[in-house]
Each structure stands twice: as structure tokens, then as C-alpha cells.
Amino acid sequence: MRPCNSLKLEFLKNWIMGLQRWSFSKKEMGILERKKAIKLSADIAMASARNGTTRWSRALIANAYSKHDKHLVSKGASTEYSRRIRSKKILKRSCRRIRRRSKGLVRERTRILKNLIPGGELMNEGSLIEESLDYIVSLRAQVDVMRSLVSASEVDR
């Protein structure tokens, strides 16, 4: 399933917007910082390309908003997302029994997958797989766009 071009377009559009904001505020940064900023803005762009339809995108935006530079994320959407995520976390914490050991391969791997996918801990198994499906598609689109950019920037050599 090849990521559709509209998704890539959306992603790129958002990414450029994010990069503009970021470059506007930062004067100097080392390579690692740049890389982090690039990756973060790319992730946020990818998540916002989903327009809050998927849980992982909401969780990603909420996490980015709470942890990183707030200016990268648009205020309106992120606060709503972070609120949702926060309430979900509270609910989960209160209801969930803390399991120290995961029985069996499947559980172990489900746990790993939950850690991989943003906001995965809050999902039940069924929706986890659904979300991971969508996340994979978005990641592929992101990788494709970034590769295009990289090879385009190499063109002049």
C-alpha cells in the first residue's frame, strides 16, 4: 500500500510551516539540535496531516506540545489533544492493574508495540493494531518525502 500523494503533500505543507516557525525563533543550533527539530517538526507535520482522526496522531501532538517547544505546535489543536490524552491516562491509571510480568510472546510484543506507537499505551489491543496500521502508512509517507528532499538537495553535487 503506497502512501498516497495527498498525504505526502499534506505532510510536506505542514512540515514547511513548522520549519518556518522554528527557524524564525532559533538563531543558532548545532547539528543534533537541528536534527531533533527537523524530526520533531516532521513528526508533528505527519500527525497533523491526519487532522486528529487517529489516536496516535493526537497523542504525538499532545506529547510534543507538553515536552518540546510549544511554538511548533498550533495552540488550539494541541491543547485539546493533550487534554484528551491526559484524561485518558488518568482513566487508565485508575482502572488498570499494573502487570509486572507479561505472559507469553504475544503479550510481550504487544507491550513493545505499545511503546513504539505514540499513545499506544492507552489503546486496547484491537485499536492498537488499527492505529499501528495507520502509523505505518504515515511513516512510509514521511520517509518517502524526506528521501525525496535529501536526494533533491544532493542534486547539485
Added chain:
Amino acid sequence: MEKDEAFMAEVLNRTASRQLTWNTEVLNCATEKLGNHFLNPNWDNSMDQSDPFESALSSMVSSPAASKVPVSGENVMMRELIGKLGNICNSGDASCYSTPLNSPPRFDLSMVNLLNHSTLVPFSADPGFAERATRFSCFSTGGDSGCFNGPLMDSFKLSSMAGNSDSDKKNSGVSRSSSPENAESGVSKEESSVSQQIPSQNDAGTRKRKSIPRGKAKEIPSPAAADAKVASENDESNSKRSKREGAPSGNGNAKASNDGNQKQSKENSKPPEPPKDYIHVRARRGEATDSHSLAERVRREKISERMKFLQDLVPGCNKVTGKAVMLDEIINYVQSLQRQVEFLSMKLATVNPRMDVNMEALLSKDMFQSRGVLQHGIYPMDSSPAFPCGYHPQQGLLPLNNGIPNTTETQFSMKTQGFKLPSIDGFIDAHPQVGSMWEDDIQSIVQMGFGQNQPQSYQGSISTGQVKIEL
């Protein structure tokens, strides 16, 4: 959800075609009515169709009542089939299990209520069974679908044969011939083979029936008891039906219906009760029948269905079956994609900013609103010394260039899209900043590649390497 609904419509159509090949008069006259309803591909109308379908089916069932051939073994087989098909029903997204899915089984139970222990009861239930069988076979993995469909269709045909003929031998012959067939195409093929195979050779029919349903991962209940079960199931289903009436809508509905259905579907061989809005789950033989385990099974089936989708996404997962291995593959794939993103972002970060004063001056104006800007935007690309020593074009990227033409070509074809870069004039710094230079590169690349109205005009001013982008 739409996918599932389309699938259901497809299955119903197939069921209709299957019915039309049935040999008996009863079937033929009934199927005419059925076919009219089944063959309507419009899923939205399925609700309206269901009632006429039901009445047609009931008429069909009641008419051959006199001519039934009581074969207890076949009854049992049919119940097993019903059980299996009930399982099939649940292999799918809960939200898809709206009334359309349930409408076929509705007839079955009404038939059961009408006729007790009639061979035609299971027979009349066949449309729903067959449909569910195909649905189930579709959801099965590729390798399994053939064998699975085989046994189900075998028993399906066995029941149909029961109505047609007196001999078990025919059934066994039919089942044998139909077992190697595959999936949905196999379904229709089997149907025709049924009609042809009526005068087939002799065999221990029950033995054949028992041995055939083997290939699938799901259990196939062995011929079990009793007619008493049917009666009890009827009562149960009635009570459960009333329970289910009160279920809330949406997912809650599906969930409650799952539980209710599971409760009512405790015995394997019971024909499914006419569903309202719920998913009917049938307990398999040897499994716990309490609502929790049944709900768990529904959940598992839902998950396995989604695994199938993921199999298409994750490369190299086609042959992998089993949740643990699939999960492992998914984890690896997600990790590799995330690592790629990291790597690519690091690579992009190493793009040296160009200290091109000209470019700043150009870009600081409000350029990107017009075509003229694009020329300026291209200029930095031409004159850029840009890239640091550590920035090696890698072999691995060359095959990826295929991605660029793909994207850009499509973009060019999407010229009329309202895609316009946000005005960046406000954000362009006059200072040679790392970020802004690099960002301008990206923007110029984007403008070259994406959705500009006259992309061809760029080519003259662009180096040959960049033409690659614009392909």
C-alpha cells in the same frame, strides 16, 4: 467499514448465485424470490430486502416441509455448519455487523422455529451459512481458505443434497469433489458441482462429512447431539433476543450483542437466531461457553482480521501466520521506519546553509506569491555550493529517486489543486541563518516539484540534476 459492507454485499450476491443453482424445485422457486433480494448490490437497501427475503425463505422452507428427508446425520452436520458459520459472522469488525449481516441468519432461525428437525431447516439456513462461510473463508489466510471453504461448502452441499437426494453417497461424492476448491470462486464452483454430483458414487456419508472439515484452523465440531439442543437453543435465542433488544447503539451495541449472541450460541449445532443488530458468536466444541470467553474470541477474531490488513502493509508478512510472529514483524518494521526517519532528518540537518546574500535579499521580499519569485527561488539552488563534505550521495538513494518522479508527476497533474505554499515572506530572515537557508532550499524544491502551475518554465533555469526532481 465500507469495505466490509461492500464485502457483505458481494457475499450476499454470491449466496444468491449459489442458491440459484440448487436443484430442487423448492429451492428454485424459492431462490427466485431470494435472488431478487440478494442480487441487489445496494447495501443500503438490504434492510428493506431482508423482510421480503425472510418471507420468501419461509415460504420456501414451508413448502418442502412435506418432502423432507429425515437424515439425522445431516441434521447434525448442518448444525455444525451453522455453528461454524456463526463463528464466521464474528470474524469482522464489530461495527460492520449491522443488521445487513444479520439479516440472512434471521431467516434461518425463523425456519428453525417453523420446522423442527427438518432437513430443510438447515437447508433453508444455508444461504446465511454459505454467506458466512464465504465470509469466513475470505478472512482466512490464503492457504487456509481453500481447505476451509471446502469443508464448509461440503457440509453446505451435504445439507442441500439432503434435500435433494436420499443417499449419503452423493453427499460424500460432492464433498470430496468440492474439498479441493478454493475460496469464493470455489463456492460457486462447488455449487455447480453440487448440481452435477447428485448421482454420485457410494460412500459412508457420515464418515466423509466428518473427515472433510479438517483443514481450517478453527475447530470443526464433530457431529454432536441432539434435537433437544435445537429446541433449547431456540428458547435461549428467544430470550437472548429480548435481552439484546435493549442494547445501546453503535459499538456498545455490537459489544452487547456479542455477549448476547455468544450466550445464545452456546451449542455448536444450533442454527443462528435471526440477528437484530448484533454479531452472533458461536461457541466451538470443546471451548468454554461463558460470555467472557466468547467475547474474548470475538475480540481475537477482530484482531486477527486486522492482522490481515497489516500483512499487506508490512513487507514479507504474507506467509507469516500467528499473532506473535506478525507482531514481531510489525514491531521490526515500525522500528526500522522510525530509524529511517531519524537518519533522514539527520541527513537533512547536515545540509549546509548557504551564505548567499543575494538569496537573502531576494527571498526577504514577498516573492513566493508570484511566478517571478519562483525564478528567484530557483536561483539559490543553482548557485549553491551548498553541501558539506560529509554529505555523500549514497547508492541507496538512487533507487529512491523513483519516489521523486512519482510524487512530482502526480503533483504536476494536480496543478489545479488549491495547493499553495503558505506565504513565507514573513518568516524569511534577512540573516544568514542555518535554518532559513536550508528551509528555503526545501521551499524552492517544493515549489519546483509540487503543484505549481507552470512547472515547465523552471526547467530552463535548473540544472540537469534538478530536472530529476521535476520528472
